[in-house]
Amino acid sequence: MHLAEGVLSAPVLAGAAALAAAGVAFGLRRLGEAQLPLAALLGAAFFVASTIHVPVGVGSVHLILNGLAGLMLGWAVFPVFFVALLLQAALFSFGGFTVLGANLLIMALPAVAAHYLLRRLVRPAEDGTPPPRRRLLVAGAACGIVGIGGAAALASLALVLSGGHLFTELIGLLVLAHLPVFVVDALISAATVALLARMLPAALAAVRA
Amino acid sequence: MRTALPATATPPAPRLRLRLGTAVGISVLLSQLTSPGLLLAACAAGLLLALAASANGVLPLHSLLRRIASVNLFVAMLWLTLPWALQGGGPQWSEAGAHHALLISLRTNAVALGCMALLAGLDAFAIARAAAGLGLPSRLARLLVLTVRYLGVLDDTRRRIDLAMRARGFRPGANRRTVAVLAQQLALILVHAMLRAERVDLALRARAFATAPQPATRAPRPWRWAAGTAALCLGSSLLWLLR
Numbered sequence: 001m002h003l004a005e006g007v008l009s010a011p012v013l014a015g016a017a018a019l020a021a022a023g024v025a026f027g028l029r030r031l032g033e034a035q036l037p038l039a040a041l042l043g044a045a046f047f048v049a050s051t052i053h054v055p056v057g058v059g060s061v062h063l064i065l066n067g068l069a070g071l072m073l074g075w076a077v078f079p080v081f082f083v084a085l086l087l088q089a090a091l092f093s094f095g096g097f098t099v100l101g102a103n104l105l106i107m108a109l110p111a112v113a114a115h116y117l118l119r120r121l122v123r124p125a126e127d128g129t130p131p132p133r134r135r136l137l138v139a140g141a142a143c144g145i146v147g148i149g150g151a152a153a154l155a156s157l158a159l160v161l162s163g164g165h166l167f168t169e170l171i172g173l174l175v176l177a178h179l180p181v182f183v184v185d186a187l188i189s190a191a192t193v194a195l196l197a198r199m200l201p202a203a204l205a206a207v208r209a
Numbered sequence: 210m211r212t213a214l215p216a217t218a219t220p221p222a223p224r225l226r227l228r229l230g231t232a233v234g235i236s237v238l239l240s241q242l243t244s245p246g247l248l249l250a251a252c253a254a255g256l257l258l259a260l261a262a263s264a265n266g267v268l269p270l271h272s273l274l275r276r277i278a279s280v281n282l283f284v285a286m287l288w289l290t291l292p293w294a295l296q297g298g299g300p301q302w303s304e305a306g307a308h309h310a311l312l313i314s315l316r317t318n319a320v321a322l323g324c325m326a327l328l329a330g331l332d333a334f335a336i337a338r339a340a341a342g343l344g345l346p347s348r349l350a351r352l353l354v355l356t357v358r359y360l361g362v363l364d365d366t367r368r369r370i371d372l373a374m375r376a377r378g379f380r381p382g383a384n385r386r387t388v389a390v391l392a393q394q395l396a397l398i399l400v401h402a403m404l405r406a407e408r409v410d411l412a413l414r415a416r417a418f419a420t421a422p423q424p425a426t427r428a429p430r431p432w433r434w435a436a437g438t439a440a441l442c443l444g445s446s447l448l449w450l451l452r
Binding site: 002 | 229232233236237239240241276279280283284286287289290291293295306309312313315316317319320321324325328331332333336340346348349351352353355356357358359360362363364366367381382383387388389391392393394395396397398399400401402403404405406409410413
């Protein structure tokens with residue numbers, strides 16, 4: 001979910017950039033030197049996964065997976081998404097440099113929320129037993145709901161703060177256009193969390209505190 | 210994902226930094242312009258430069274057109290909503306809304322075309338080098354370089370899994386089977402990334418890599434963030450009101 005250049009007002013851009021910079025600095029502080037390769041690999045994995053297209057009706061949607069990334073990375077999602085958004089702006093013209101801070105907040109804040117809301121649901125028990133499959137499915141689906149729903153809410157807030165009632169219909173259209181992504185992201189995140197618990201339980205055990 | 214553009218000689222580091230720095234600078238400048246004439250001139254200049262880059266072979270024409278189309282998807286949404294005011298008798302044309310949509314469309318295209326022209330032919334490694342040279346904190350610069358390095362590796366993994374799935378007759382559609390198969394693909398990519406991270410960690414330890422925290426990246430104290438944010442918001446609000 002990228003807002004384009006030239007839409008948001010200067011105060012919103014500046015405020016979002018400052019908050020995003022604070023998030024990146026905090027994320028880097030929490031990210032130990034030894035965890036850099038893991039963060040980079042997970043960041044690259046989510047970047048690659050975001051190119052997977054899922055057919056919906058006559059078109060297709062691509063995955064966003066910010067909730068799932070937040071669940072696995074915690075605050076480190078800020079620097080990881082900063083890198084991804086910078087590359088997307090420079091290489092593919094998705095988003096842009098001025099709006100990078102706002103787009104980073106839109107993607108990363110709901111991801112951090114997903115981490116704190118859902119991490120308890122996916123942690124294995126003391127004896128290493130993975131959580132029940134149903135709970136994993138709920139946690140995965142909630143990743144999609146919190147991640148995409150939160151991103152849509154924050155994008156709407158940024159637009160309201162920039163243009164007031166002028167953007168009301170645009171917000172409605174933006175939310176409507178992201179409904180298929182919302183559903184697909186929730187379904188695939190749910191199945192992925194359940195699969196990860198079976199394939200590599202350590203992946204979920206490593207969910208950052 | 211195609212992060213690697215056609216093989217071109219990577220420009221020297223100062224020129225890379227200058228190109229990325231200029232792209233960021235014109236993005237900031239153009240995104241705040243309110244004169245349609247100036248923005249139209251910037252669009253025309255950006256388009257000419259991007260077409261010149263395309264003619265020189267550093268920016269394939271199909272890639273340029275695809276990027277222009279993707280930028281204008283959002284612009285299309287603007288034109289579907291902004292110029293129309295919903296009143297008692299249904300949607301009515303609004304001059305103010307149309308003017309706003311025109312300004313945003315011109316800004317979006319001017320910034321995108323300018324950046325495409327300036328960054329044409331640079332691959333992810335070049336962007337990472339340029340960004341690292343523009344004063345990113347050292348840990349963030351290392352994260353950027355490592356991410357770029359692993360993008361190719363994991364993209365290869367995705368392609369291999371994709372090929373294997375198609376070889377077994379998988380055809381994506383809007384159905385339950387597609388969700389299950391794509392979730393498997395995603396889980397495999399994540400597992401592959403985590404196992405590789407484990408190997409990298411072992412290799413670093415085997416080489417006696419010091420994992421002690423480095424003091425290079427330290428977040429400023431909270432009051433400094435608060436003061437900086439307040440000053441930035443106040444300054445930009447004043448500029449915005451005075452323009």
